[in-house]
Amino acid sequence: QVQLVQSGAEVKKPGASVKVSCKASGYTFTAYYLHWVRQDPGQGLEWMGWIDPNSGGTNYAQKFQGRVTMTRDMSITTAYMELSRLTSDDTAVYYCARDHLVGPTGWFDPWGQGTLVTVSS
Amino acid sequence: SSELTQDPAVSVALGQTVRITCQGDSLRTYYASWYQQKPGHAPVVVIYGKNHGPSGIPDRFSGSSSGNTASLTITGAQEEDEADYYCKSRDSTGNHHVLFGGGTKLTVL
Numbered sequence: 001q002v003q004l005v006q007s008g009a010e011v012k013k014p015g016a017s018v019k020v021s022c023k024a025s026g027y028t029f030t031a032y033y034l035h036w037v038r039q040d041p042g043q044g045l046e047w048m049g050w051i052d053p054n055s056g057g058t059n060y061a062q063k064f065q066g067r068v069t070m071t072r073d074m075s076i077t078t079a080y081m082e083l084s085r086l087t088s089d090d091t092a093v094y095y096c097a098r099d100h101l102v103g104p105t106g107w108f109d110p111w112g113q114g115t116l117v118t119v120s121s
Numbered sequence: 122s123s124e125l126t127q128d129p130a131v132s133v134a135l136g137q138t139v140r141i142t143c144q145g146d147s148l149r150t151y152y153a154s155w156y157q158q159k160p161g162h163a164p165v166v167v168i169y170g171k172n173h174g175p176s177g178i179p180d181r182f183s184g185s186s187s188g189n190t191a192s193l194t195i196t197g198a199q200e201e202d203e204a205d206y207y208c209k210s211r212d213s214t215g216n217h218h219v220l221f222g223g224g225t226k227l228t229v230l
Binding site for chain 2 (some may be wrong): 050
């Protein structure tokens with residue numbers, strides 16, 4: 001079945017970087033964009049950006065420009081999201097999600113299980 | 122503007138009908154999709170497009186759209202429908218970005 005499996009929880013110190021992985025299976029990896037979404041504790045969903053696994057092209061939300069890098073490794077059908085210069089405000093659950101876009105209709109399905117990143121000194 | 126607005130909280134009596142709304146200029150161009158999120162779990166799509174429900178989603182969930190407002194309707198709400206609901210759309214300014222509403226917490230009384 002179509003599945004996205006993310007890497008495990010991380011604890012990082014302020015100023016460090018974190019790299020979260022998202023392993024795709026059950027479909028053609030290069031056929032669908034992958035998005036990253038984060039959720040601060042007790043808060044709503046916040047879109048971070050997307051990667052086109054076919055070309056490696058990316059598009060980031062302005063808030064994360066300069067701090068986020070999305071990459072992929074086609075040989076192992078895995079996408080990565082690296083966030084640098086972490087602060088306590090980056091403590092959140094990070095999700096990857098597969099994009100479906102048909103004309104004016106778009107939806108995310110499935111989602112990864114989420115990766116908790118805790119930033120603490 | 123590039124925003125989607127949702128009511129923070131809505132309640133419904135067990136078995137009754139509830140409508141959750143999402144407003145934003147982008148909804149004049151793009152359909153919303155709707156996501157259900159229960160505590161400790163990833164979001165799950167319940168409605169996308171004009172009114173499509175993925176397999177496995179009960180048909181008591183339906184969607185509609187008019188002008189700059191999209192709606193998710195639950196007809197005959199059940200206890201298990203108590204959750205946070207988020208709308209999502211594309212930004213219509215041409216930057217290929219994605220927008221999420223702030224979420225609506227649904228309580229089933």
